[in-house]
Amino acid sequence: MSATPPNADAKLSMTQVLMCGAAVVTLSMGIRHGFGLWLQPITMDRGWTRETFAFALAVQNIAWGLAGPFAGMLADRFGAFRVLVIGALAYALGLVGMALSTSGLAFTGSTGLLIGIAQSGTTYAIVYGVIGRNVAPERRSWAMGITAAAGSFGQFLMVPVENWLIGSWGWQSALLVLGCAALAIVPLAFGLHEPRGTTQAGAHHQSIGAALKEAFAYPSFRWLTAGYFVCGFQVVFIGVHLPSYLKDQGLTPDVATTALALVGLFNVFGTYTAGVLGQRLAKRHILSAIYLARSVVITVFLLVPVSPASVYVFASVMGFLWLSTVPPTNAVVAQIFGVQYMSMLGGIVFLSHQVGSFMGAWLGGRLYGLTGSYDIVWYISIALGIFAALANMPVRETPIPRVAPRPVVV
Numbered sequence: 001m002s003a004t005p006p007n008a009d010a011k012l013s014m015t016q017v018l019m020c021g022a023a024v025v026t027l028s029m030g031i032r033h034g035f036g037l038w039l040q041p042i043t044m045d046r047g048w049t050r051e052t053f054a055f056a057l058a059v060q061n062i063a064w065g066l067a068g069p070f071a072g073m074l075a076d077r078f079g080a081f082r083v084l085v086i087g088a089l090a091y092a093l094g095l096v097g098m099a100l101s102t103s104g105l106a107f108t109g110s111t112g113l114l115i116g117i118a119q120s121g122t123t124y125a126i127v128y129g130v131i132g133r134n135v136a137p138e139r140r141s142w143a144m145g146i147t148a149a150a151g152s153f154g155q156f157l158m159v160p161v162e163n164w165l166i167g168s169w170g171w172q173s174a175l176l177v178l179g180c181a182a183l184a185i186v187p188l189a190f191g192l193h194e195p196r197g198t199t200q201a202g203a204h205h206q207s208i209g210a211a212l213k214e215a216f217a218y219p220s221f222r223w224l225t226a227g228y229f230v231c232g233f234q235v236v237f238i239g240v241h242l243p244s245y246l247k248d249q250g251l252t253p254d255v256a257t258t259a260l261a262l263v264g265l266f267n268v269f270g271t272y273t274a275g276v277l278g279q280r281l282a283k284r285h286i287l288s289a290i291y292l293a294r295s296v297v298i299t300v301f302l303l304v305p306v307s308p309a310s311v312y313v314f315a316s317v318m319g320f321l322w323l324s325t326v327p328p329t330n331a332v333v334a335q336i337f338g339v340q341y342m343s344m345l346g347g348i349v350f351l352s353h354q355v356g357s358f359m360g361a362w363l364g365g366r367l368y369g370l371t372g373s374y375d376i377v378w379y380i381s382i383a384l385g386i387f388a389a390l391a392n393m394p395v396r397e398t399p400i401p402r403v404a405p406r407p408v409v410v
Contacts, residue, residue: 020191022150030154054365063116065354087121145275156264232356
């Protein structure tokens with residue numbers, strides 16, 4: 001008797017997966033990309049320090065990372081649909097709490113903890129798990145690049161929308177509108193509702209414990225995880241603190257808004273390019289090049305005089321490199337370990353990313369409070385980029401060797 005689960009070969013169409021997955025990521029990533037625009041209006045209205053706001057964003061990132069492996073585990077076991085629905089509801093509730101919080105503790109609980117957990121169930125690890133199970137391996141990196149590019153377009157689209165909402169409706173009403181927008185993830189989740197048995201299909205079946213033990217014992221997984229820490233540190237530090245840094249340099253808020261929008265726009269091209277190149281080139285070389293290029297770009301930005309033109313060039317180039325690490329990193333995880341526990345293992349790698357995000361957001365506010373400048377954090381970002389470029393070089397992308405289970409004689 002065959003042990004294959006019923007409907008194990010049934011899959012969603014690639015077009016449906018890409019359209020719905022891209023729309024989910026567009027909303028979830030687009031909403032969060034503009035959070036830096038709220039730093040000054042919230043801190044000024046509530047009488048809080050920048051560190052209070054930065055700490056809540058740091059908690060958001062670490063909560064996202066810590067919840068990621070568990071959200072991925074649930075998605076691998078029960079399907080992405082349920083995780084996406086719960087995540088969307090939590091996202092909306094967290095945005096409402098962000099608008100209504102009157103104390104630093106409440107703000108950290110809603111903006112930090114609740115939204116962070118919500119993001120773990122509505123972003124890349126969950127959607128990429130569906131892609132991994134429903135898109136052929138030879139097109140997987142490309143498909144992940146398409147989805148990441150959609151999320152990047154959401155960042156480009158949502159920043160001016162969020163800036164307009166803040167200016168026209170006030171920062172509190174703007175957050176309530178975004179809470180309603182987050183609920184649109186619920187109907188989109190139906191397009192990622194996989195047939196029964198799809199999440200358990202695969203030639204090699206492992207327990208969760210065996211999969212975790214195998215991954216952590218594999219050096220390439222550890223190197224990949226270490227490199228992703230740097231990605232989180234750099235992008236969250238820049239995303240959260242760039243608007244305030246530019247204001248300190250005497251530039252208007254419109255320059256910061258345009259810069260964040262350019263990051264999102266050029267991220268569309270960067271993530272798609274990384275996905276396409278991942279089908280042709282060694283992904284470890286792509287990742288090393290991205291991290292090294294970031295260090296070069298930051299160095300040049302700090303050396304030239306700050307002006308709207310230099311900011312726009314920096315934002316455009318950094319935007320091209322922004323989330324271009326995401327498709328090759330997740331494609332390597334699927335290539336090495338297969339897709340059975342892809343969301344869970346991707347969530348673990350992403351946890352390292354979010355530890356870096358926590359440090360980037362919090363350390364930016366902390367060191368600014370101590371020194372009155374962001375210079376030290378910029379220098380740390382440069383050094384970390386060089387480290388990540390070196391860390392990805394020894395990654396082996398070939399499938400991990402496994403001993404086939406012996407057939408049971410009955």
